[in-house]
Amino acid sequence: MPFRRYRPETRTLLGAQLVFNLGFYAVVPFLAGAMGGDYGLDAAAVGLVPGARTFSQQGMFLFGGMLADRWGARRAILTGCLVRILGYATLAAASDFTLFLLGAVLTGVGGALFSPALESRLSHADSPTGAGGPAGGKTGRPPVFVWLAVTGEVGAVLGPVLGSLLLGWGFDAALAAGIGIFAAVTVLLWYRLPAVPARSLQKQDAGGPGGTHAGARPALRCLGDRCFVVFCMLAGTNMLAYNQLYFAVPVELSRRGLDGAWLGALVLLASALTLLLQLPVAAAGRRLGPARALSAGFVLLAAAFTVGATTSVHPGSSGNSLAPVVGTVAVLILGHMLLTPTILSLIPAFVPAEGPASGRGAYYGLAATCGGTAVLAGNAVLGRLLDLTDRHHWWPGTPWVPLIMLACLAAAALPPVLRGHRRGRPSEASSTPGLSGRTA
Structure with missing residues (x-):
C-alpha cells in the first residue's frame, strides 16, 4: 500500500x-x-x-x-x-x-x-x-x-x-x-x-550568503517576500471558492425551493469525490507541473462558477433541476483537489535555502491567514451582491461574477509569479522540486 x-x-x-x-x-x-x-x-x-x-x-x-x-x-x-x-x-x-x-x-x-x-x-x-x-x-x-x-x-x-x-x-x-x-x-x-528543537535547525542563520536575510525572523522574512505574499493572496482564492459550498450553494438551493437535506447530499458528494479522485487528480497535477496545475485548477473553479452563474434563478423559483448545482459542486471540488496539494507543496520553495527549515511554519501560517482573509472579505462582498440582486431584480447570476473574475485572475497571474520567484533565486531553481515541476 x-x-x-x-x-x-x-x-x-x-x-x-x-x-x-x-x-x-x-x-x-x-x-x-x-x-x-x-x-x-x-x-x-x-x-x-x-x-x-x-x-x-x-x-x-x-x-x-x-x-x-x-x-x-x-x-x-x-x-x-x-x-x-x-x-x-x-x-x-x-x-x-x-x-x-x-x-x-x-x-x-x-x-x-x-x-x-x-x-x-x-x-x-x-x-x-x-x-x-x-x-x-x-x-x-x-x-x-x-x-x-x-x-x-x-x-x-x-x-x-x-x-x-x-x-x-x-x-x-x-x-x-x-x-x-x-x-x-x-x-x-x-x-x-x-x-526536533527549532533552535537546532537554525545553525545557518548568521552566516553564508544572504546571512542578513536568513537571520531575520521567519515572520518578517515571509511578509517581506513580495512574491510569496502575492502568491498567498492569489492562492487564497482557492479557500474562498471552496467556502462557497457552505455559502453560495445553500443560497442557490434556497432559491430553487430545496431544503437543507439537499445541502447535506451535496457535501457528501464533495467528500465522496475527494476520497475517490484525490489521488488520480493529484497525479494529473504532477504530470502537468506546478504552474500549469495551478492554472488548470483555477480554470476549473472559474468554470464551476460560470455554471453557477448561467443556471442561477431568482428567489422563490420552484421546479428547477438540481443538476446544475450538482455540476457546479463537482467541478468546484475537482479544481480544489488539483489546487490544494499543489499550493501546499509549493510553499517550501519560497523559504530561503540558507534559512532554517523551522522557518516554514510562518510561511504556512501566512498562506492560511490569507485564505481566511479572502473568505471573510469575499463572503462579505458576495453577501452584499446577493442582497442587491434580490432587491433590484438584477440578473440572478450577478453574485457569481466576482468569483469568476478572481479565479481567472489567479489562473493567469500565478505562473508569472512562480517564474518571477525562480528568476529572483536562480541558484535554487534547479534544485527546488516545487519549482522544477517534479512535484504537484
Missing part, C-alpha cells in the same frame, strides 16, 4: 490529521443547534460564536506558524491539542454566552497552533536532508499533501456521523467524546512524534 512507503513520523502526522478532524467535526457542526435548542440563546449569539471560532483560527494561523518556528513543530502541535481540549471543556461547562464564546475562541486557537506546525513538519518529513523541497518529491508515490487531503477528508466525513450518534445522549456526550479523541491524539503524538 503506497501509504506504508512513508516514514513512521509521516504516517503519525497523517493519522493525527485524521483524528483531529474527527474530533472537530463530531462537535462543531452541532454547536449552533445546541446553543439555540438546549440553552435557548438568541440568534445573534448563535451566529456570533461560530464566527468568533472561525476568526480566531483563521486570523491566528500566522501567529501559530511563528510559534511553531520558535518552539518546534512538535511542541506547537501538542499545545494546539491541549488548547482544543481546554476549549471543549469550556464549552462543556458553559451555560451562558460568555463561556460559549470563550470555548469557541479556544477551539479556534487550538486549530491555529496545530495546522501550520503539522504542515510545516510534513513539508520536510520525507525530504532526505530535512530541507530543500517539498515532501513527496520522490518519484513513485504521491506527494504527502495529497494524503493529508485524503486523511483529513476521512475525518471530516466520519466526524459528523459520530457526532450525530452521540447527540442522542446530549451535546455534552459529543463534547466528552471530542475531549477523549484529542487527549488520545496528544498522548499518541507525545510518544510517537520525534522532538
Whole structure:
C-alpha cells in the first residue's frame, strides 16, 4: 500500500490529521443547534460564536506558524491539542454566552497552533536532508499533501456521523467524546512524534550568503517576500471558492425551493469525490507541473462558477433541476483537489535555502491567514451582491461574477509569479522540486 512507503513520523502526522478532524467535526457542526435548542440563546449569539471560532483560527494561523518556528513543530502541535481540549471543556461547562464564546475562541486557537506546525513538519518529513523541497518529491508515490487531503477528508466525513450518534445522549456526550479523541491524539503524538528543537535547525542563520536575510525572523522574512505574499493572496482564492459550498450553494438551493437535506447530499458528494479522485487528480497535477496545475485548477473553479452563474434563478423559483448545482459542486471540488496539494507543496520553495527549515511554519501560517482573509472579505462582498440582486431584480447570476473574475485572475497571474520567484533565486531553481515541476 503506497501509504506504508512513508516514514513512521509521516504516517503519525497523517493519522493525527485524521483524528483531529474527527474530533472537530463530531462537535462543531452541532454547536449552533445546541446553543439555540438546549440553552435557548438568541440568534445573534448563535451566529456570533461560530464566527468568533472561525476568526480566531483563521486570523491566528500566522501567529501559530511563528510559534511553531520558535518552539518546534512538535511542541506547537501538542499545545494546539491541549488548547482544543481546554476549549471543549469550556464549552462543556458553559451555560451562558460568555463561556460559549470563550470555548469557541479556544477551539479556534487550538486549530491555529496545530495546522501550520503539522504542515510545516510534513513539508520536510520525507525530504532526505530535512530541507530543500517539498515532501513527496520522490518519484513513485504521491506527494504527502495529497494524503493529508485524503486523511483529513476521512475525518471530516466520519466526524459528523459520530457526532450525530452521540447527540442522542446530549451535546455534552459529543463534547466528552471530542475531549477523549484529542487527549488520545496528544498522548499518541507525545510518544510517537520525534522532538526536533527549532533552535537546532537554525545553525545557518548568521552566516553564508544572504546571512542578513536568513537571520531575520521567519515572520518578517515571509511578509517581506513580495512574491510569496502575492502568491498567498492569489492562492487564497482557492479557500474562498471552496467556502462557497457552505455559502453560495445553500443560497442557490434556497432559491430553487430545496431544503437543507439537499445541502447535506451535496457535501457528501464533495467528500465522496475527494476520497475517490484525490489521488488520480493529484497525479494529473504532477504530470502537468506546478504552474500549469495551478492554472488548470483555477480554470476549473472559474468554470464551476460560470455554471453557477448561467443556471442561477431568482428567489422563490420552484421546479428547477438540481443538476446544475450538482455540476457546479463537482467541478468546484475537482479544481480544489488539483489546487490544494499543489499550493501546499509549493510553499517550501519560497523559504530561503540558507534559512532554517523551522522557518516554514510562518510561511504556512501566512498562506492560511490569507485564505481566511479572502473568505471573510469575499463572503462579505458576495453577501452584499446577493442582497442587491434580490432587491433590484438584477440578473440572478450577478453574485457569481466576482468569483469568476478572481479565479481567472489567479489562473493567469500565478505562473508569472512562480517564474518571477525562480528568476529572483536562480541558484535554487534547479534544485527546488516545487519549482522544477517534479512535484504537484
